Amino acid sequence: MHVTPYLTYDGTAEQAFQHYARVLGGKIELLTRYGEAPAGSGCDDLSEADQRKVMHVSLSGKDFMLMASDANALYPYEGVKGISVSLNLESANEAERVFAGLAEGGKITMPLQATFWAESFGCVTDAWGVPWMINVPKQG
Structure with a gap:
């Protein structure tokens, strides 16, 4: 699947x-x-x-x-609610590049940073209102 x-x-x-x-x-x-x-x-x-x-x-x-x-007149736009698109990347450098690109014209809701579960993690809502979570898992 x-x-x-x-x-x-x-x-x-x-x-x-x-x-x-x-x-x-x-x-x-x-x-x-x-x-x-x-x-x-x-x-x-x-x-x-x-x-x-x-x-x-x-x-x-x-x-x-x-x-x-x-959306159209038959199916009106309701916004993006209750979901984030989560991207798991292989390196902090790639995460920084993708995060910066998605943040263009959008809003950073959690800056990229090390967490207890990830080498790097951050959240951004892009210019079109789509929330994204960027994650680089800890190795080992």
Whole structure:
């Protein structure tokens, strides 16, 4: 089994995923808009603005996959609640780079630091309201 976070955005999924591709080193494998859905699929009555929004996007990297879509008039945006995307990285240097990239335009909620369970751990909410936990496990 492989668990894949599926995020929802308020019209900014494409922008967020382009940023994540740069920061996390992944590749956008698929990006489909509501306006590309076949006739009769339930998207026909969406506004022109909603038709341009992302219906599905997937980003894959060496050991991860993220997926997302934009909310629309049928499924309004409710924000990200009660969850964080947790990244386990191999080195403190990589954690610092990823943490800084995710913090661009966002808010650091816990600076990267050594903890009793991790070589380095920190929390940040990115510019799109997604909470992230960055962790480098202690070795040995």
